[in-house]
Amino acid sequence: MSTLVNSVFMNISGKRLRDLLDERGIAYRDFATAMGVEPQHVNNWFNRGIPKARIFKVADFLQVNARWLADGEGDPSAATASEQPEVAGTEWLPFPELPTLADRINHAMQQCGLTQQQLAEAASTSQTTIQKLCSGKSKETKKLNAIAKALRTSTNWLATGESPSRETAPREVGSKIHLEPLHPWDDGTPLDDDEVEIPLYKEVELAAGSGRTAVREVAGRKLRFSRKTMRTAGVHPSQAVCATVSGNSMEPLIMNGATIGLDRGTTHVVDGEIYALEHDGMLRVKFLYRLPGGGIRLRSFNREEHQDEDYSLQQQQDQNIRILGRVFWWSTVRPLKSAPLI
Structure with missing residues (x-):
């Protein structure tokens, strides 16, 4: 995509975001809090567009179609899981090819075209946390569910390398309630960077x-x-x-x-x-x-x-x-x- 075309895309996505917030009476500061960013970041999105790593999180919060929010195509109403655009990063390679958590995160990042900083922002964590996971220094994290969601992939696949069946995997339709497992810790568990x-x-x-x-x-x-x-x-x-x-x-x-x-x-x-x-x-x-x-x-x-x-x-x-x-x-x-x- 050329710089000019990318600039046009970004500016339009920012305008759609501002219009949605104004239409629904959502204060910019409240929206920034919900996204885990500073109000100035939201102002930058208005002018420069929504970052690629944030599109799905913003669309999920506003209950709109992610593709429409990004480029204006399709129905603005929120898409079901089966209607969401297929995103690179959901290609589950078998365990022998990607034996470690670091291998699987790096593979999914490459498929999605995300940098460590972009993934950190999308998962509401620090770049240091992502860097440690990508390098293999950290073998586990309480942010795994958020990272999997940002990478549009399976938490179980990231954690274990087991490839779920696409035919039998349950689809998320309608409900936006996410029940995630608790992650026990004790005094010996290292603190995450956040x-x-x-x-x-x-x-x-x-x-x-x-x-x-x-x-x-x-x-x-x-x-x-x-x-x-x-x-x-x-x-x-x-x-x-x-x-x-x-x-x-x-x-x-x-x-x-x-x-x-x-x-x-x-x-x-x-x-x-x-x-x-x-x-x-x-x-x-x-x-x-x-x-x-x-x-x-x-x-x-x-x-x-x-x-x-x-x-x-x-x-x-x-x-x-x-x-x-x-x-x-x-x-x-x-x-x-x-x-x-x-």
């Missing part, structure tokens, strides 16, 4: 049996988050910690035993936001509101059992009330035999 480890804090009893408690870091206990999650939440990884919640004051929003993520860099009170506090050694999670004279109001989600609590600035000092940070994330594991929620 991951960070966050320390875990909890309320612990102090020595000497006094019954007093304090919020302390649990040695050796950490949780893993993607850097993309941190960016989306607006939290710098160095300011993030996790903690375990007890009590029913925030149920059913935040359940007893939930793990929460805190941004220690945000301790100023924004009315109606959720914060974690240390109250004379007790870990508490509440909605906070400012009161005149430096006071604060603590509000529970479960207001039927827990009334609002107001504290003046002097009372905060006397009772050792300290804001630890804004709660930006929480998660609860429910055992099989848990009591019903309702």
Whole structure:
């Protein structure tokens, strides 16, 4: 394709993208977040066109035909799996010809015409991660499903080299819900380049049996988050910690035993936001509101059992009330035999 023709194609695809977002009332910043890029990247797509490695992801998000989005051909409505244009990279060569994960990724990249950087962008990971996989330095990755999708190939083929039957392979029709396997890890599993480890804090009893408690870091206990999650939440990884919640004051929003993520860099009170506090050694999670004279109001989600609590600035000092940070994330594991929620 000549430079002129390529330029025309790219500009038209960018115009179609802008028109779709405007027509559907999707804010450019929200779209950028959904694509895992900065708003400036989206602006560049408007002017220069959608990158080849991003076409299918953008089309999937907007529920339109990828070929129409790319070059204007065909019906704009989303194509079914059988109607999607056949893309190089789905040629599954047998295991003896491509015995390693690196061999299969490199083969699929060549078939798709993607560079390491383009594949990294399409799979929402770093180029370093792709480089390690392509060189064989990394033998596995939690991003394999995303990489397979970007390469328009089978996750199982990438992982094992086993060639699925085209005739019996299930087609994805209609539903856009993707259920992917969990990837277990432990303290010995290396961090991916797009991951960070966050320390875990909890309320612990102090020595000497006094019954007093304090919020302390649990040695050796950490949780893993993607850097993309941190960016989306607006939290710098160095300011993030996790903690375990007890009590029913925030149920059913935040359940007893939930793990929460805190941004220690945000301790100023924004009315109606959720914060974690240390109250004379007790870990508490509440909605906070400012009161005149430096006071604060603590509000529970479960207001039927827990009334609002107001504290003046002097009372905060006397009772050792300290804001630890804004709660930006929480998660609860429910055992099989848990009591019903309702």
